[in-house]
Every structure is written in C-alpha cells, then in structure tokens.
Amino acid sequence: MFVGIPRTPFLLALAGAIPFLWGGLTYLRPEIGSPVASLLGARFVGASVLFFYGVIILSFMSGVLWGFAAKADYAVGYALSVLPALWGFFMTGSGPTAAATNLIVGFLAVLMLDWHFWNLGMTPPWWFKLRVIITAFVVVSFLPVVI
Numbered sequence: 001m002f003v004g005i006p007r008t009p010f011l012l013a014l015a016g017a018i019p020f021l022w023g024g025l026t027y028l029r030p031e032i033g034s035p036v037a038s039l040l041g042a043r044f045v046g047a048s049v050l051f052f053y054g055v056i057i058l059s060f061m062s063g064v065l066w067g068f069a070a071k072a073d074y075a076v077g078y079a080l081s082v083l084p085a086l087w088g089f090f091m092t093g094s095g096p097t098a099a100a101t102n103l104i105v106g107f108l109a110v111l112m113l114d115w116h117f118w119n120l121g122m123t124p125p126w127w128f129k130l131r132v133i134i135t136a137f138v139v140v141s142f143l144p145v146v147i
Contacts, residue, residue, distance in 0.1 A: 002133070005126045013130055016057070017137040023050035024141035047096045047145050054103040054142075058088035061110045078119065083109050085096040100145035111135045 002010060026033030026045040031128035033045030042048055069077025082108060091102035111131055118128040 002129075005130050007120075007132050009126075009130060013101055013134045014137075017141075019049055019053040020141035023047065023053065024144050026135050027144045035133055045086075047100070050131075050145065051092055051099055052073055052101075053102065053134050054106075054138075055088035058106050058110065059085040059102070065110075065113055065117060068117045072122055077122070080116070084113070093135065096145050100142045104146065107135055107138050109118060 022033075022091075023046060026036075027047050027050065030046060037045045043052055062081050062083070065081035065084070066078065071080050085107065087105070087106045091106065092099040094102075114123070114128055114131040117123050
C-alpha cells in the first residue's frame with residue numbers, strides 16, 4: 001500500500017494528519033484533551049481543532065494544486081485549485097455537524113481534484129496513492145462529529 005511513496009513526503013503527510021486524529025479522539029473523549037485545553041485553550045481540542053485545522057489544510061491543498069497547475073500553465077487547473085480554500089472559508093460557519101460534513105465533502109472533492117491532476121500527469125507518480133491514504137485518515141477523524 002505504501003510502496004512507491006517516498007519516505008519523507010509520507011512521514012510529513014502522516015505528521016500533518018496528527019491534528020485531525022487528535023481532534024477526533026478528543027471529541028470522542030474530552031477528558032483526554034482537558035489538560036491541553038487548560039494549557040493552550042479549547043481551540044486545540046475536539047471539534048475546534050478539526051475545523052480550524054481543516055480549513056487551513058484545505059487552503060494548503062489549494063496552494064499545492066496551484067503549483068501543479070503552474071507546472072503546465074493549466075488555466076482550468078488554476079481555477080480548480082482555488083476551490084478548496086473557498087469551500088473551507090464559506091462552508092464552515094454553521095453548526096458542528098454541518099461544518100464537519102462540509103469539511104468531509106471538501107476533502108473528498110480535493111481527492112477528486114488530486115486524481116484529476118494526477119491523471120493529467122501533473123503530479124509525482126505516487127501522489128494519488130498518498131492522498132488516498134491521508135484523505136482516509138482525515139475523513140475518519142471527522143466522523144465522530146457527524147455521527
């Protein structure tokens with residue numbers, strides 16, 4: 001499953017998924033996050049960290065996709081690349097269940113964009129495999145808020 005993905009991008013992507021896993025865990029078990037919430041504030045645990053970090057990562061993914069589009073000066077790619085950031089900005093202002101659902105939709109849409117750019121040969125060959133793995137972690141992390 002991990003064959004062909006370079007070690008450094010794989011480990012950095014996994015490290016980038018830690019806040020999602022932490023958010024999902026501390027949403028399910030608030031007592032685990034209590035010391036962190038007391039020390040750093042409530043936005044670093046539970047649904048808050050999922051939402052804040054989710055919007056940041058959707059914006060980050062917009063930048064990554066922009067970079068792929070720039071390699072080929074792909075006009076449609078530029079337009080597609082801004083959608084994840086806009087989605088995160090506009091679709092997380094509602095209650096927790098709707099925000100989590102919208103972020104799941106956003107990350108699944110980014111995965112479709114990843115596939116599109118990968119299918120056009122604009123990404124490294126291992127890119128889509130990595131994105132499937134990380135997207136699965138992210139989506140699972142949001143499920144406690146949705147269910």
